[in-house]
């Protein structure tokens with residue numbers, strides 16, 4: 001039997017009573033849009049992350065789009081993003097007519113390299129065509145980005161900081177929780193994320209009341225005091241009440257699942273230490289929520305061989321992400337070339353992710369590593 005890559009079924013069996021009751025309650029009260037569970041969830045998410053305000057939305061992509069809209073990002077603006085991330089990070093920038101500027105990442109953490117960020121800001125300033133406005137730092141695979149260094153660059157250069165914590169929910173840096181960095185942070189409740197619902201969903205966080213009010217308006221067609229008074233252009237980007245009801249018991253179980261993921265990661269790390277597969281490193285003071293457990297092979301060929309060997313053993317693996325943003329077809333017009341972000345390009349050829357979830361048994365980890373190291 002094939003092993004699960006992310007065992008959502010084990011999670012459902014574990015939380016079935018609470019999730020079913022939550023769904024039934026919504027079907028009974030029929031407030032499918034903006035029902036009481038939505039506000040209850042927003043308050044619980046504020047408590048969990050330590051943020052003052054939370055606006056739940058229809059997806060992580062909508063969260064990013066709204067964060068950028070709230071900061072009035074638009075044509076002529078440069079927004080710095082890591083080159084190695086899911087496409088939505090830069091897509092939101094481009095949709096608003098601003099230009100994403102791709103920065104290289106660090107091989108050890110997979111996250112935005114603050115030095116590359118500094119270089120790119122310098123380059124954009126010198127070229128003079130775009131105004132450097134904002135940075136979107138991504139907590140890739142569950143590990144918070146290097147916020148102390150990134151915040152320093154933002155302060156020096158007068159840049160706005162947005163945290164893309166779509167994969168980062170549950171991560172920590174020096175006691176600060178993910179979704180707590182930058183003027184605005186965004187997360188996703190896509191089913192496979194650390195905290196996932198049963199469809200699309202997301203949230204934007206901030207500590208600033210004016211931004212919170214603006215986000216509430218943007219979420220419902222730029223509403224004013226009343227739903228039928230429109231004072232700006234917005235979106236229809238609400239989180240369904242059903243998804244909020246599903247997320248409430250999942251949030252209550254989140255810390256226990258996060259603990260299990262961290263134990264599985266520690267076991268992977270100790271079994272893979274000294275092998276040909278470079279296990280991911282978590283710097284001191286950081287905690288990952290292990291949205292993915294990603295290792296590196298020596299080469300593209302070796303990765304292909306290992307993945308097919310694992311597949312034959314019934315062990316699924318994934319590649320996040322095979323193409324760096326600057327080489328995506330849609331961005332051909334921006335003039336990105338091979339060699340622009342060498343670390344990101346190399347990672348795209350060598351990374352692959354192993355099974356990881358909140359119900360992963362030590363025996364399953366051992367089985368994956370045994371198959372991985374078998375020659």
Ligand SMILES: *Cc1c(COP(=O)(O)O)cnc(C)c1O
Pocket residue numbers: 059060061062085086088089138164166167188189190200201202
């Ligand atoms: C998943 C993801 C998103 C988008 O979230 P959706 O809910 O799928 O729209 C954005 N950024 C990153 C880094 C992601 O992993």
